[in-house]
Amino acid sequence: MSEKMLHWLDKQAELMPDGIAIEEPGLMSLTFKELQTASRTFARRLAGKGIGVENKVAILSDNCPEYIVAVHAISYLGAIAVLLNTRLSEAEITWQLADAKVDFVLMDEVNKGKTESHKWRSQFSNCHFGEIGPEDNAVMLKREIDLKEGFTLMYTSGTTGHPKAVLHTFGNHWWSAIGSMLNLGLTHQDKWLSVLPMFHIGGLSIYLKSVIYGMPVHMLRKFEEKAVLHAILEGGVTIMSAVTVMLRRILEELDEKSCPSSFRCMLLGGGPVPKPLLEKAKEQSIPVFQSYGMTETSSQIVTLSPADALEKLGSSGKPLFPAQLQINEPDQNGEGEIVVKGPMVVSGYYGNVEASHKAITENGWLKTGDIGRLDEGGFLFVLDRRKDLIISGGENIYPAELESVLSTHPKLREVGVVGLPDSKWGQVPAAFFVCRNESLDEQELVQFCYEKLARFKRPKYFFEVKELPRNASGKLLRSKLVEIAHEMSRKKR
Amino acid sequence: MSEKMLHWLDKQAELMPDGIAIEEPGLMSLTFKELQTASRTFARRLAGKGIGVENKVAILSDNCPEYIVAVHAISYLGAIAVLLNTRLSEAEITWQLADAKVDFVLMDEVNKGKTESHKWRSQFSNCHFGEIGPEDNAVMLKREIDLKEGFTLMYTSGTTGHPKAVLHTFGNHWWSAIGSMLNLGLTHQDKWLSVLPMFHIGGLSIYLKSVIYGMPVHMLRKFEEKAVLHAILEGGVTIMSAVTVMLRRILEELDEKSCPSSFRCMLLGGGPVPKPLLEKAKEQSIPVFQSYGMTETSSQIVTLSPADALEKLGSSGKPLFPAQLQINEPDQNGEGEIVVKGPMVVSGYYGNVEASHKAITENGWLKTGDIGRLDEGGFLFVLDRRKDLIISGGENIYPAELESVLSTHPKLREVGVVGLPDSKWGQVPAAFFVCRNESLDEQELVQFCYEKLARFKRPKYFFEVKELPRNASGKLLRSKLVEIAHEMSRKKR
Numbered sequence: 004m005s006e007k008m009l010h011w012l013d014k015q016a017e018l019m020p021d022g023i024a025i026e027e028p029g030l031m032s033l034t035f036k037e038l039q040t041a042s043r044t045f046a047r048r049l050a051g052k053g054i055g056v057e058n059k060v061a062i063l064s065d066n067c068p069e070y071i072v073a074v075h076a077i078s079y080l081g082a083i084a085v086l087l088n089t090r091l092s093e094a095e096i097t098w099q100l101a102d103a104k105v106d107f108v109l110m111d112e113v114n115k116g117k118t119e120s121h122k123w124r125s126q127f128s129n130c131h132f133g134e135i136g137p138e139d140n141a142v143m144l145k146r147e148i149d150l151k152e153g154f155t156l157m158y159t160s161g162t163t164g165h166p167k168a169v170l171h172t173f174g175n176h177w178w179s180a181i182g183s184m185l186n187l188g189l190t191h192q193d194k195w196l197s198v199l200p201m202f203h204i205g206g207l208s209i210y211l212k213s214v215i216y217g218m219p220v221h222m223l224r225k226f227e228e229k230a231v232l233h234a235i236l237e238g239g240v241t242i243m244s245a246v247t248v249m250l251r252r253i254l255e256e257l258d259e260k261s262c263p264s265s266f267r268c269m270l271l272g273g274g275p276v277p278k279p280l281l282e283k284a285k286e287q288s289i290p291v292f293q294s295y296g297m298t299e300t301s302s303q304i305v306t307l308s309p310a311d312a313l314e315k316l317g318s319s320g321k322p323l324f325p326a327q328l329q330i331n332e333p334d335q336n337g338e339g340e341i342v343v344k345g346p347m348v349v350s351g352y353y354g355n356v357e358a359s360h361k362a363i364t365e366n367g368w369l370k371t372g373d374i375g376r377l378d379e380g381g382f383l384f385v386l387d388r389r390k391d392l393i394i395s396g397g398e399n400i401y402p403a404e405l406e407s408v409l410s411t412h413p414k415l416r417e418v419g420v421v422g423l424p425d426s427k428w429g430q431v432p433a434a435f436f437v438c439r440n441e442s443l444d445e446q447e448l449v450q451f452c453y454e455k456l457a458r459f460k461r462p463k464y465f466f467e468v469k470e471l472p473r474n475a476s477g478k479l480l481r482s483k484l485v486e487i488a489h490e491m492s493r494k495k496r
Numbered sequence: 497m498s499e500k501m502l503h504w505l506d507k508q509a510e511l512m513p514d515g516i517a518i519e520e521p522g523l524m525s526l527t528f529k530e531l532q533t534a535s536r537t538f539a540r541r542l543a544g545k546g547i548g549v550e551n552k553v554a555i556l557s558d559n560c561p562e563y564i565v566a567v568h569a570i571s572y573l574g575a576i577a578v579l580l581n582t583r584l585s586e587a588e589i590t591w592q593l594a595d596a597k598v599d600f601v602l603m604d605e606v607n608k609g610k611t612e613s614h615k616w617r618s619q620f621s622n623c624h625f626g627e628i629g630p631e632d633n634a635v636m637l638k639r640e641i642d643l644k645e646g647f648t649l650m651y652t653s654g655t656t657g658h659p660k661a662v663l664h665t666f667g668n669h670w671w672s673a674i675g676s677m678l679n680l681g682l683t684h685q686d687k688w689l690s691v692l693p694m695f696h697i698g699g700l701s702i703y704l705k706s707v708i709y710g711m712p713v714h715m716l717r718k719f720e721e722k723a724v725l726h727a728i729l730e731g732g733v734t735i736m737s738a739v740t741v742m743l744r745r746i747l748e749e750l751d752e753k754s755c756p757s758s759f760r761c762m763l764l765g766g767g768p769v770p771k772p773l774l775e776k777a778k779e780q781s782i783p784v785f786q787s788y789g790m791t792e793t794s795s796q797i798v799t800l801s802p803a804d805a806l807e808k809l810g811s812s813g814k815p816l817f818p819a820q821l822q823i824n825e826p827d828q829n830g831e832g833e834i835v836v837k838g839p840m841v842v843s844g845y846y847g848n849v850e851a852s853h854k855a856i857t858e859n860g861w862l863k864t865g866d867i868g869r870l871d872e873g874g875f876l877f878v879l880d881r882r883k884d885l886i887i888s889g890g891e892n893i894y895p896a897e898l899e900s901v902l903s904t905h906p907k908l909r910e911v912g913v914v915g916l917p918d919s920k921w922g923q924v925p926a927a928f929f930v931c932r933n934e935s936l937d938e939q940e941l942v943q944f945c946y947e948k949l950a951r952f953k954r955p956k957y958f959f960e961v962k963e964l965p966r967n968a969s970g971k972l973l974r975s976k977l978v979e980i981a982h983e984m985s986r987k988k989r
Contacts, residue, residue: 007860008818008838017874018814181674185709188682215817216678321511324708325501345501381510 006150006174011214012039012075013146023219025068025210028238033068035214042075043144048135049076050142052107056081059103059156062202063087063096064111066224070201071210073109078154079144083170085156086202089114090398090457095166099158103168103353109135150174156353157204159298160401168353169298171204178346179301180212182323186306187242187268187292194219196234196243198226199397205244205272208302228256235266242266246273246397247280247429250291254283262288270294272303273397273429278316285313295319295385299362299369301347304328305383318382323347328383329368330376338386341375342368391481393422393430398459400432402481405462408455409434414443419471421484423464433464435484437471466491499643499667504707505532505568506639516712518561518703521723521731526561528707535568540631542569545600548635549574552596552649555695556580556589557604559717563694564703566602571647572637576663578649579695582607583891583950588659592651596661596846602628643667649846650697652791653894661846662791664697671839672794673705675816679799680735680761680785687712689727689736691719692890698737698765701795721749728759735759739766739890740773740922743784747776755781763787765796766890766922771809778806788812788878792855792862794840797821798876811875816840821876822861823869830869831879835861884974886915886923891952893925895974898955901948902927907936912964914977916957926957928977930964959984 008014015022016039026032033041054060060077062084064070077084085103087096100108154173158166195213197220199206213220221240223230226249234240243266245253250271269284270292284291291312294303305328307320322328326345333339348369351359363369375385393400402420409418416437422430436443445465452461472483501507508515509532519525526534547553553570555577557563570577578596580589593601647666651659688706690713692699706713714733716723719742727733736759738746743764762777763785777784784805787796798821800813815821819838826832841862844852856862868878886893895913902911909930915923929936938958945954965976 006839009820014817018817184677184682188684189677190681190683217817324507324511324710327502346499 007147008150010079010145010148011211012042015039015214015217019217022217024213025071025220025222027068027222027224028234031068035217038072038075038214041072043079044138045072045076046079046144047138047140047142049080049082049107050139051136054080054082054107055142058082058106059085061085061087061100061103061105061108062110063089063108063114064201065089065113066197066201066206066222067111068222069111074155074201074207074210075214078148078173080142081145081152083153083156086207088158088200088202088457090459092455092457094455095457099166099168102165103156148173150177153353155207157202157298160399160404166404167355167358169349170351170353171301171349175301175347175349176208176211177215178325179208180215182325182345182347183208183212183303184216185324187270189216189218190241192239192265193241194221194239196221196223196231196238196240198223198231198249199244199246204296204298204302209244226252228252232256235262236260240266242268242270244270244272247271247276248396248427250276250284250289251280254280254287254289257287257289260287262290264288266290268292270303270306272296273394278313281312281316285309293319295383297371299349299371300326300343300345301349304343304345304347307382311382315378315380315382318378318384320383321381322383328377331370333376337376338374339376341371341373341383341385343371344368391421393420393432395422395425395430395432395459396428400460402432405432405434405456405460409436409448409452411455412443412448412451414439414441414447417471419479419481419484420462421481421488423485423488425463431463432460433466433484433488434462435466435468435471435487437468443467464488500640501643503572503638503641504704505535508532508707508710512710515710517706518564518713518715520561520715520717521727524561528710531565531568531707534565536572536637537631538565538569539572539637540633540635541628542573542575542600543632543635544629547573547575547600551575551599552578554578554580554593554596554598554601555603556582556601556607557694558582558606559690559694559699559715560604561715562604567648567694567700567703568707571641571666573635574638574645576646576649579700581651581693581695581950583952585948585950587948588950592659592661595658596649641666643670646846648700650695650791653892653897659897660848660851662842663844663846664794664842668794668840668842669701669704670708671818672701673708675818675838675840676701676705676796677709678817680763682709682711683734685732685758686734687714687732689714689716689724689731689733691716691724691742692737692739697789697791697795702737719745721745725749728755729753733759735761735763737763737765740764740769741889741920743769743777743782744773747773747780747782750780750782753780755783757781759783761785763796763799765789766887771806774805774809778802786812788876790864792842792864793819793836793838794842797836797838797840800875804875808871808873808875811871811877813876814874815876821870824863826869831867832869834864834866834868834876834878836864837861884914886913886925888915888918888923888925888952889921893953895925898925898927898949898953902929902941902945904948905936905941905944907932907934907940910964912972912974912977913955914974914981916978916981918956924956925953926959926977926981927955928959928961928964928980930961936960957981 016035020036022035024033024035024038060082062073074084085105150173153170155171157169159169160166195209197209201207221234221238269289272294290309293307295305296303304326305319305322307318328343331340331342344367373385375383391402405420406418416439419435420432423433425431448465472480509528513529515528517526517528517531553575555566567577578598643666646663648664650662652662653659688702690702694700714727714731762782765787783802786800788798789796797819798812798815800811821836823832824835837860866878868876884895898913899911909932912928913925916926918924941958965973
């Protein structure tokens with residue numbers, strides 16, 4: 004059985020040359036043929052810069068059509084696309100560029116300042132990705148895709164230390180698209196709304212589904228509830244990927260109106276959804292599909308259909324057809340670590356054998372670190388996110404990472420971080436710190452975080468404490484921190 | 497990337513335990529959970545007969561739900577299902593049983609006579625496949641499917657000599673189902689009508705799509721136009737696989753009525769469709785998808801959508817997303833042999849290295865033997881079926897096979913066979929024979945064929961000639977035979 008196929012974009016340009024691939028309402032649209040031409044041209048320009056097989060090309064850009072052109076272009080060269088989170092601080096970006104051994108960086112106008120101090124600086128102004136230089140017309144662009152080969156690389160924070168580089172093969176993306184299609188179905192009327200960042204798997208995967216399915220993507224550069232509603236009510240959008248905070252804002256904007264029946268799926272990632280929100284969504288005909296997944300599973304791997312949404316409240320659903328899920332070493336209540344397996348699960352972290360071995364077993368099971376259980380119907384309930392994970396507006400934040408950054412402040416002895424509930428973002432990080440000798444002004448810490456951390460990661464609350472609560476063996480008791488936060492807030496009032 | 501997944505039926509029974517898998521209107525229906533239970537029970541019964549990994553279990557049965565139960569049961573044991581064409585003669589069946597090294601034969605009441613003289617005789621009366629014996633409860637049924645492993649084996653006639661055994665892996669079937677889904681789409685309303693024989697790839701593949709998609713199959717044991725129309729008009733059927741002769745009979749039966757819009761696809765295989773038939777189908781809202789494929793491609797690999805059906809008259813469409821197609825060594829008109837590649841294309845013939853090497857290149861390209869060309873839009877036009885293939889009512893007949901059988905008649909010197917047009921079956925075989933010394937009564941030949949050949953293969957016309965038309969190098973000129981047939985028919989009138 005061959006694991007090769009024609010390059011997806013070439014194939015779709017052959018099947019549906021005039022089909023719309025990407026449309027940005029009122030601004031532009033690209034057919035599959037046009038997307039192919041743009042991507043192949045851009046690939047030849049990259050080749051002119053010396054980019055070829057297995058080079059790493061980073062993209063640091065806000066959402067724009069050229070982003071997707073660049074991703075396809077990189078694939079035509081057999082190079083790897085390293086997708087950088089634009090919300091990261093300069094220090095964080097610099098670390099990732101070095102860790103991934105990036106050869107070349109593509110930037111848009113807005114984000115180019117972020118690596119100004121850096122040797123990776125290259126040019127593309129105003130998102131005109133074509134301005135990088137002349138084409139190399141002699142280069143042989145890849146005609147076939149090998150599903151086993153690497154395609155994209157994204158960083159994901161872990162429970163300890165530095166972020167890890169998740170390397171997706173073409174096959175990982177392919178099987179994710181196929182698994183999703185088997186679950187959600189596919190019609191020739193489908194149009195997927197994209198508002199999530201393209202540097203996250205949830206955003207990127209829409210554009211790969213687009214070329215595999217032959218489906219148009221309705222692109223919005225950023226989330227704006229009015230524009231989203233317009234796309235759903237007037238733009239023919241049938242499916243949308245979103246996070247909880249977006250659903251809330253859409254429902255508020257929708258007011259008393261209902262969604263049209265043509266809008267058949269809101270695929271919701273990034274943590275559980277409160278019941279009142281689900282009920283309101285149902286009232287207003289928004290078909291919410293809750294899901295569970297992570298960068299390592301190439302987007303959702305478990306999904307709950309709207310039919311079950313209220314009855315199975317709090318569940319993430321069942322694993323996609325090509326996926327398997329088990330609870331490792333369940334306790335008497337059936338609770339244990341969620342482990343998943345399947346061709347959409349990556350086989351390891353780039354350049355990090357230790358982390359790969361730790362996370363993925365020989366048989367391909369990924370240990371998610373999340374705690375869950377399966378009910379008698381086989382529905383997954385995620386009980387506890389992997390080691391203290393904070394999910395804020397759909398972004399994952401690991402306390403360990405913040406603690407290790409804050410601990411480098413010379414005036415601090417130790418730091419503990421937890422997530423506190425937040426009505427807008429779901430959760431926000433709070434930092435508890437113990438000073439060395441002299442006391443510390445909170446403003447000083449805010450400034451310190453400003454330099455070192457992406458905005459979404461910066462603690463919203465700082466609490467000075469005499470010591471951190473620990474158990475006998477010295478392990479930080481984060482649940483205790485949450486209690487302390489509540490107590491101190493009460494006192495303040 | 498893992499190529500393993502949960503056994504499809506186990507997985508679907510987990511996802512949709514109460515979803516309908518197979519329904520036989522007015523007679524029975526099976527949910528995925530029930531189909532799973534029946535198949536696992538039957539697997540344990542087969543295990544009780546000693547069947548296990550890599551054994552070959554043949555099925556010789558008319559269409560019935562137990563057929564599908566048996567196929568899944570065989571897969572649970574890691575054995576291979578050998579699907580026998582019930583239309584074959586006893587001699588033909590006996591040859592295939594021996595060639596495939598079959599260990600065990602499952603038969604229904606109607607067909608069991610066909611191997612009565614044979615050691616492979618086993619029992620299952622009245623299609624109650626469960627009656628073969630007690631269960632082996634100790635057997636470990638397969639929990640995972642490896643896409644690389646063999647699953648089913650079907651015989652297909654070739655241009656020379658004996659039929660060849662096509663071994664489909666799980667992966668071949670999987671990718672065929674996925675390729676079809678990417679082309680036709682999939683909705684939760686879909687229900688596929690099955691009337692084709694289950695021993696043909698076109699019939700079997702519906703039931704494999706069923707467990708992969710979670711889609712009900714509306715099963716009819718045989719083609720009967722009233723029942724088909726009832727299924728479409730009243731039974732909620734949305735898709736149907738058919739051959740041209742069926743379309744003609746459905747259109748006649750439909751009279752002036754139209755098909756409901758819920759019926760979204762008639763997937764038509766087995767040769768080109770005459771334009772008047774296509775036009776009539778369009779008038780009566782039957783959305784015909786013409787297709788091109790063969791047993792070796794695990795069903796259709798090229799499909800033409802109704803939108804293009806009339807404009808691209810005579811075309812078979814474009815290759816499915818995971819498939820590739822080329823014209824080998826095209827002449828100045830772009831005409832040459834059609835070669836195809838993709839993960840739904842088998843990698844060889846079972847136990848026949850020579851035929852495998854001849855048909856499939858090292859890079860996985862299957863040489864179909866058919867002649868075709870691609871137009872500027874990439875649409876395939878099949879110009880000439882592989883070496884003189886006769887397609888009669890959807891069944892493939894090879895002249896070479898008939899010639900080699902007829903030549904064994906002691907009174908015949910030589911025989912040439914061609915297809916002649918037939919208003920009902922599309923084509924029927926005609927035999928031209930040269931006698932040795934004494935002349936031969938046609939009835940004698942009819943009787944001879946009755947014993948040696950499946951009914952659909954038996955020549956409908958016999959013409960005695962003095963010699964067969966051959967070119968200088970002795971090659972039989974079949975086109976000349978067609979001319980002779982016309983001439984002789986004229987004379988008879």
